[in-house]
Amino acid sequence: MKNGGRDVYMVSGGVTKFTKSNPGMDFRLRTKHAFDYALKDIDISVKDIDGSVASYFSDHFQRQLMSGIMAQDYLALTPKPSKRVEGGGATGGLAFQTGVEEVASGRMDVCAVYGFETMSHVNTWKGNEFIALASDTNFDYPVGGFYTGYYAMMAVRHMHEFGTTLEQLAKVSVKNHGNALHNPYSQSPMKITVEDVRNSQMVSYPLTRLDVCTMSDGAAVAILASEEKAFEMCDHPVKISGIGTGTDTMRLSDRPFLKVPLLPNEKESDYKNLQYPGVHSFRAGRSAALEAYKNAGITDPLEELDLIELHDAYTSSEIQTYEDLGLCKYGEGGAFIDEGKSNLNGKVAVNPSGGLLASGHPVGATGIMQSVFMFWQLQHSIKKHFKDDTLQVKNAKKGLIHSHAGTGTYVTVSIMEAVQ
Amino acid sequence: MTIDYNAKMPETQEGTEVYNTDPLIVKSHYEIDYIHSYAQDSEFFRALGKKKLMGSKCEECGYVYATPRGHCMICGAETKWHELPNEGKIHTFTTCYFGSEKFLPETPFNLIMVEFEGVDSLFMARLIGASLEDIKIGMKVKAKFKRNLTYSPTDVYFVPAKE
Ligand SMILES: [Zn+2]
Numbered sequence: 001m002k003n004g005g006r007d008v009y010m011v012s013g014g015v016t017k018f019t020k021s022n023p024g025m026d027f028r029l030r031t032k033h034a035f036d037y038a039l040k041d042i043d044i045s046v047k048d049i050d051g052s053v054a055s056y057f058s059d060h061f062q063r064q065l066m067s068g069i070m071a072q073d074y075l076a077l078t079p080k081p082s083k084r085v086e087g088g089g090a091t092g093g094l095a096f097q098t099g100v101e102e103v104a105s106g107r108m109d110v111c112a113v114y115g116f117e118t119m120s121h122v123n124t125w126k127g128n129e130f131i132a133l134a135s136d137t138n139f140d141y142p143v144g145g146f147y148t149g150y151y152a153m154m155a156v157r158h159m160h161e162f163g164t165t166l167e168q169l170a171k172v173s174v175k176n177h178g179n180a181l182h183n184p185y186s187q188s189p190m191k192i193t194v195e196d197v198r199n200s201q202m203v204s205y206p207l208t209r210l211d212v213c214t215m216s217d218g219a220a221v222a223i224l225a226s227e228e229k230a231f232e233m234c235d236h237p238v239k240i241s242g243i244g245t246g247t248d249t250m251r252l253s254d255r256p257f258l259k260v261p262l263l264p265n266e267k268e269s270d271y272k273n274l275q276y277p278g279v280h281s282f283r284a285g286r287s288a289a290l291e292a293y294k295n296a297g298i299t300d301p302l303e304e305l306d307l308i309e310l311h312d313a314y315t316s317s318e319i320q321t322y323e324d325l326g327l328c329k330y331g332e333g334g335a336f337i338d339e340g341k342s343n344l345n346g347k348v349a350v351n352p353s354g355g356l357l358a359s360g361h362p363v364g365a366t367g368i369m370q371s372v373f374m375f376w377q378l379q380h381s382i383k384k385h386f387k388d389d390t391l392q393v394k395n396a397k398k399g400l401i402h403s404h405a406g407t408g409t410y411v412t413v414s415i416m417e418a419v420q
Numbered sequence: 421m422t423i424d425y426n427a428k429m430p431e432t433q434e435g436t437e438v439y440n441t442d443p444l445i446v447k448s449h450y451e452i453d454y455i456h457s458y459a460q461d462s463e464f465f466r467a468l469g470k471k472k473l474m475g476s477k478c479e480e481c482g483y484v485y486a487t488p489r490g491h492c493m494i495c496g497a498e499t500k501w502h503e504l505p506n507e508g509k510i511h512t513f514t515t516c517y518f519g520s521e522k523f524l525p526e527t528p529f530n531l532i533m534v535e536f537e538g539v540d541s542l543f544m545a546r547l548i549g550a551s552l553e554d555i556k557i558g559m560k561v562k563a564k565f566k567r568n569l570t571y572s573p574t575d576v577y578f579v580p581a582k583e
Binding site: 205 | 445461516519529
């Protein structure tokens, strides 16, 4: 891997079914189920794991601090090395990359990355308050702290800047909820229309209930290994060929108005009059893509990537992210969904699993869940794990997973490749 | 002798609110008052009482912030307080029909990001006096200040300004 260090592979994964509330299991038991599924799938035992990374976002949701060590001991991983990684909505992506680093550095040969979140211990609006505390508590939270409101303002500016339409936003919802009909792990599979999305209750203009993901209980586990261990343990390991991470200011109000950092397939003349990122785009998403593409040797993402699992907490975020990832130019995200390029059988399948909108978003598990679905896609084992191969992307060889925190403060991009 | 073989905890009538018995789900109450210091941002909140909107300026690189910050995000230098104009334009907006539990009683409310002439960054605030259909990007707005301060950024809010 050009990021440095040893080559790293994903060898197994497990996910619990994401649900609005699953009080019969706590986070430890959910994580245990996902972990045991992953171990069993390649017939290894907990003894084969050298250490772990714990991924969870909020201590408020359960009012349980040090949940990480509770999962670690429940999984029979003590006294092996472990640490918690946290970065808002991108917690899962950051933890996944930390697991990659643990193996790349040579510290571990086999690393388990486990993620979980239990959001059902508080009501939805209290949950939104906890999430809003992940915005500046001096200047942003007290004004009416509500993440859907922040993203709505970004969407309004994107519409103003580029002419993106309400229908284009809604089409993302239709696509992702529709894909989830064939994903047995998803929380909200739905066959809906653009009209259904627009007629659904308005949350923050222009985002309706069906433009926004929901609170979720869930867990997910990814097992990463060195090349030697990977081929010993697994018939079809998937290589992590590059990782990238970007950051941006906590406050939306601080986002600058500069020039677009260009991908190899873009020219300065493409963006003569665009002030970037402003509040219409996620600069951290672009930075993460630039780093990951450089390390994975990608120069034309639309041609080289077969599928993408990206952080669509809001329909608008998916459209904005097409542009950050360079699947199309800035301003063309709306047309990209109109032309069906991100459909299951489109140019590059985006969120074939249903994404966060339909799979659910138990924050700490989400980024790991994306890696597991991507791993199964690249292994061509969707049928085995979903008991349905509708969502298997034909000829899936190279994929991208994308994890994103509050208004684009932390964004991770990881490139995964089938090797045989 | 301190050993008491008949020791017994006193019984209380506290009880516990139970939502469900299988699995057993009980109410767990939590409440706290924080001693929240605005620290280096304090002047912004004090200035609202004088009907002044204070941003900050980096004298090192010249960047001007509508939302104040003690150090510059571009060059890292310490900033100076910088008074903002009372009028600006809407850079973007939304109307929230739902919100965090704390703000639910105030819904629907408008959030805007304000841009000011000669200022490089934006300021987030509430807008009153206009409903969703009336709000447009580029619309002129004017800062108003509460007389009875709460020492919250909502001590300043915006209303539409005449063109
Ligand atoms: Zn400066």
